[in-house]
Every structure is written in structure tokens, then in C-alpha cells.
Amino acid sequence: MWIGWLEFDVLLGDVRSLKEKRSVVRPIVAELRRRFAVSAAETGAAELHRRAGIGVSMVAGDRAHVVEVLDAAERLVAARPEIELLSARRGLVHSDD
Template sequence: MFSGTLRIDVLLGEVHSLKEKRALIRPVLAELNRRAGVGAAEVALQDLHRRAVLGVAVVAGTHARVVELLDDCEGTVAWRPELEVLSVRRRVRSDEDE
């Protein structure tokens, strides 16, 4: 079994309130969560209206599948014109890692 995580720091475009921020972030998280084996949430900077940190966790049977899912999730976020990706941190682990 393999697991992977992404931490995606994003800057939001023309957002002037936390309510507008939620309206942009919620559909992105919903789209990520629809994928099999993927969980996503806003994990930091919840009190800032123009920034967000999205966390994505993936579990799969092979290293290649984890990398494929992480690439897909990163692309999903990067594709959104209303979000500017500032940084991405990625980690892939095996259940044999200790």
C-alpha cells in the first residue's frame, strides 16, 4: 500500500471576503473528493480571504497510481483560472517506510 499527500498553497483572485473565498474553494474541494481514493480539505490560512492551503491525501496499491492521482489533483487545482498556485509540496510513502 502506498499513500501520498499534496499541500497546495494558492492565491485567490478577486476575492473580498471569506464568503467569496468559500464559494471558490468549495467546488474545487468537491471535485477533488469525487475521485476514488482521494480526500481533500482546506488545511491552513482559513482566516485569510485571498489565500488558502489545500491538503490532498491519496491511497492506492501502487506507487505509480499514487503519483498519477497526485498529478491529476495538482493539475485540477492549477487548471482553475481563479486560483494561482504559489507552491506545492508532495510526499509519497509506502507502508514499509519507517
């Protein structure tokens, strides 16, 4: 079994409150879940209104599938015009490790 995850650090555009932040981050998290059947959540910078951490994880039997899905998820986040992707950290482990 292969376990993969991504941690995104994103800068939000013209956001002035935590409520506006949620209105930007929630649709991104929902789209990641819907399009790629992954677990996704806002994971960091909860108290900052212009920054967000988004975490994505998945489990599959094939390493290539995990890499393919995580690559696609990273492209989706990077292509969102309302945010700027500052960094993406990735992890990939096999259950026997």
C-alpha cells in the same frame, strides 16, 4: 501500501471576504474528491481571505497509481482560472518506511 499527499498554497482572485473565499475553495475541494476519489480539505490560511491551503491525500497498493492521481490533481488545481497556484508540496511513503 502507498500513502501520498499534496499540499497546495493558492492565491485567490478578486475575493473580499471569507464567505467569497469559501465559494471559491469548496467547489475545488468537491471536484478533487469526486474526480479522483481522494480525501481533500481546506487545510491552511483559514483566517486570510485571499489565500488558501488545500490538502489532498490518498492510499493505494501501487506507487505508480498514487503518483498518477496526484499528478492529475495538481494539474486540475493549476488549471483553475479563478486561483493562482503558488506552490505544491508532495509526499509519498510506503507503509513499511
